[in-house]
Amino acid sequence: EIVMTQSPATLSVSPGESATLSCRASRSVSSNLAWYQQKPGQAPRLLIYGASTRATGIPARFRGSGSGTEFTLTISSLQSEDFAVYYCQQYNNWYTFGQGTKLEIK
Amino acid sequence: EVQLVESGGGLVQPGGSLRLSCAGSGFTFNKYWMSWVRQAPGKGLEWVANINQDGSEKYYVDSVKGRFTISRDNAKNSLFLQMNSLRAEDTAVYYCARALQGAAGVQVYWGQGTLVTVSS
Numbered sequence: 001e002i003v004m005t006q007s008p009a010t011l012s013v014s015p016g017e018s019a020t021l022s023c024r025a026s027r028s029v030s031s032n033l034a035w036y037q038q039k040p041g042q043a044p045r046l047l048i049y050g051a052s053t054r055a056t057g058i059p060a061r062f063r064g065s066g067s068g069t070e071f072t073l074t075i076s077s078l079q080s081e082d083f084a085v086y087y088c089q090q091y092n093n094w095y096t097f098g099q100g101t102k103l104e105i106k
Numbered sequence: 107e108v109q110l111v112e113s114g115g116g117l118v119q120p121g122g123s124l125r126l127s128c129a130g131s132g133f134t135f136n137k138y139w140m141s142w143v144r145q146a147p148g149k150g151l152e153w154v155a156n157i158n159q160d161g162s163e164k165y166y167v168d169s170v171k172g173r174f175t176i177s178r179d180n181a182k183n184s185l186f187l188q189m190n191s192l193r194a195e196d197t198a199v200y201y202c203a204r205a206l207q208g209a210a211g212v213q214v215y216w217g218q219g220t221l222v223t224v225s226s
Binding site: 034038042043046055087089095096097098100 | 143150151152153156165167201206209210211212213214216217218219
């Protein structure tokens with residue numbers, strides 16, 4: 001099983017600033033990596049797939065990068081609605097999620 | 107508008123069974139892989155099972171193999187998860203999800219979830 005490790009567990013950032021979330025795979029997943037956003041009481045929402053392709057309707061301030069075992073989600077000019085939990089997920093060898101990064105308001 | 111609506115959750119005793127349903131609308135149901143993903147209270151996401159367009163391929167996470175069965179009825183735009191021999195660790199919100207065209211592992215659309223509680 002490919003283990004996905006996200007860091008940090010919690011990230012405190014002020015609105016208007018940028019946030020960088022990391023995701024590491026225990027072995028290469030190529031570019032088969034997705035990012036999801038989840039708000040309390042809601043279902044996850046797909047943000048990024050293929051490591052860097054934004055899903056339909058996702059603002060350009062969300063940017064995914066990386067390949068192999070190291071991936072990053074960068075959110076620029078944080079808006080109030082961006083504070084949520086973010087999960088990475090590999091789909092190269094079955095499907096496993098990271099434990100999540102909580103992005104909170106500083 | 108794509109909609110996925112789950113039903114069938116509830117409280118069940120350990121060892122019991124439950125059948126979840128998911129009704130899809132707003133898209134051509136028989137053209138997409140479908141999945142069940144669960145989330146234990148206060149925890150992260152876990153993929154449970156998925157099924158291909160015509161139901162001929164089904165895959166499961168190891169922890170549910172032999173206990174859960176995924177199926178679909180394309181004529182009724184519906185997805186199902188039959189859960190048998192339920193355990194306390196199966197307690198979770200179960201989401202139905204539709205995959206991205208050409209990428210079975212990418213879940214584009216999600217239902218609102220249905221809560222399954224396994225407890226005596």
